[in-house]
Amino acid sequence: MQVKLLPSPEQAAALAATLRACNRAADHVSQTAFQTGIKDRNGLQKLVYTDIKATFGLSAQPAVRVVKKVVDAYGALTASLQAGRLGNPGAKRYRKAVGSPVTFHPEAAQPFDDRGLSWQTDARTVSIWTVDGRMRGIRYVGSPDQLKTLAEYRKGESDLVQRGGKWFLIATCDLPDPEAYEPSDWIGVDRGIVNLATTSDDTNYQGRRLGRYRRWQARKRAELQAKGTRSATRRLACRAKEEQHHATHVNHRISKEIVSVAQRTGRGIAVEELDGIRERVRLRRDQRGTLSSWPFHQLGQHLAYKARRAGVPFLHVDAAYTSQRCPRCGHTERANRPDRDHFRCRRCGLAGPADHVAGVNVRNRARSAWVFVTAPVLAPA
Template sequence: MKLVVQVKLLPTPGQASALEATLRACNRAADYASTIAFEQSLTSRNDLQRAVYTDVKATFGLSAQPAVRAVKKVVDAYATLKAQLKTGRLGPAHSKRYRKATTSPIAFRTDAAQPFDDRCLSWQLDARTVSIWTVEGRLKSLRFACSADQLKLLQGHRKGESDLICRGGKWFLIATCDLPNPEVAEPVDWIGVDRGITNLATTSDGTNYQGRGLTRYRRHQACKRAELQAKRTRSATRRLSGRTKREQRHATHVNHRISKEIVAVAQRTGRGIAVEALDGIRDRVRLRRDQRATLSSWPFHQLGQHLAYKAKRAGVAFLEVDAAYTSQQCPRCKHTERANRPTRDHFCCRRCGLAGPADVVAGVNVRDRARSAWVFVTAPAPSP
């Protein structure tokens, strides 16, 4: 399994200036290569490299390997765009978003991330420094900061490219670590997890992780942003810039904490984890205007990703099941009706009278579906 490790660089002002100039040069080169790829319909890495390699080196001041990385970044970007168009993620062919994506070359921000391989970047992990190529020469003994766990991952499992990024005036390196896949234990049972907005996660055991604190935090941040935006001063603008992504980082921390606790319980009890497959839920529902911000900021997908990779790392089985009617179906008699859920918080079966918290009932239904689905997942294939 692959994990990414993000370390913070600690450059001097001169080193930061060289890193900034390097990102600008690499992304200008990528813009140039993207224009050539779009105009000449070049999708092959070798074809595009033959067309732009000499110009990229001469015009933008890149050495051989950074020029190759810039070309590869462009090819990967067009491959991603092609996949998004094929799967319909940019809408139908007549939509404005689709036309905008297909009628102009892909553009790269001046501070977009740039990949570096081991020829351009070397790690001195004992000294906690890196040596990195820049347009102003190679920077040696560039210090970085990370935790002891991150350093252990880098020492034992770092592999492949590392991305240089600038975020809010701070510099980071994101390295890929390739860990061996742990053996997934056969689950003795399942923990069903129902994800929601009012309650971020509710398990079939009855454990409830409320979203009230996160909602309150989002409202506080929205009020602060509105106050600063209303002032229209340079100081307010600086403060707004300093608050960038603070809300997102807080939501990520909450999801990490929830997923860590659920995986720990599953590992201790020998059970697997099952969640609903909620892909495309934002496209399937129609909301009032005052509800749209709440749904768009609902971090359910990230919580599912955290559960999946933490479970895989711990050797815990993880499964996604059909989400249809999990909150309206009675787990005892299987009667399904909208009236079974008279309010958001309560469930009461109209046939057998089973009653309880609606989110817990949904978690139990997810658990029951995982029990049935796991039989088909682990069943041996029929012999020819």
């Protein structure tokens, strides 16, 4: 749960100095971990704990949090390497990642536990440790739902974040998941590029507007990259964040509406399992950038967590041939989809928008899968 801090100028200066000190210490710890090969929390803490307290002016708990942040960063790097997200061991990105220590931006987020940061939810203030001493009475604001969730369910660490000159706290909240109801039916969701999402109810969320926005951003990126100046590089980073935030907002809006319809009608939500789509699909050169940057996975994630919070059943189903299979007679062949937008069964003549047909197939597979999942297990005779 994210809330916005409203520090005074003196408090903001102390927070900024704290982030810089913590991230300098994190760079030092990372360098030590890289040189020694010790990347477990206890072993690394024994090596650097006294040093970073004396050198960077950290007290006990911030020093411990810095070590944990470094250990988590190396853990995330190892997971990315094992998952192949940085290519094979001979790839340039892979060699660069393993050939130098992890570094931290001077304004990177810093985690605090309840000893370093305390919440006064009634007064809507926080007290936080800084390199200039304990700062008390820093006000925070948020929506009524955010503040209620924070007061009832906050648990564990909170991250201090600075973005665009503004200060935020991101608190971990442990919300209980409501029990999912027994669905009366399913809403099948087909995800795509031209249409971001099409449901089995024939509700269509078109991606043309988002596509135009991203093509415009691509042209602007090319112009800035051609300049090659430092200011152009900074502007490129800003544009990348703007584009990411815009796509995330669109996915939030779509997923919220689909989950709301499912909850109101007592149905579940089913989506195609698209893991590995970039490896399976062959594309023309002009399509590769679009597919690699399109937020398919994020839309599925938003649907999953919003459904879980609303108690709506959620399923992933097999994506094979959902756009080529006739939902009426079951006939499957590539010729059933003569082009991107249209479906026409070569056997029974069923015709309609291709994405809607795919959504219906996803719904039908969810019906079969749910029967299998909920079927009683019979004991052997």
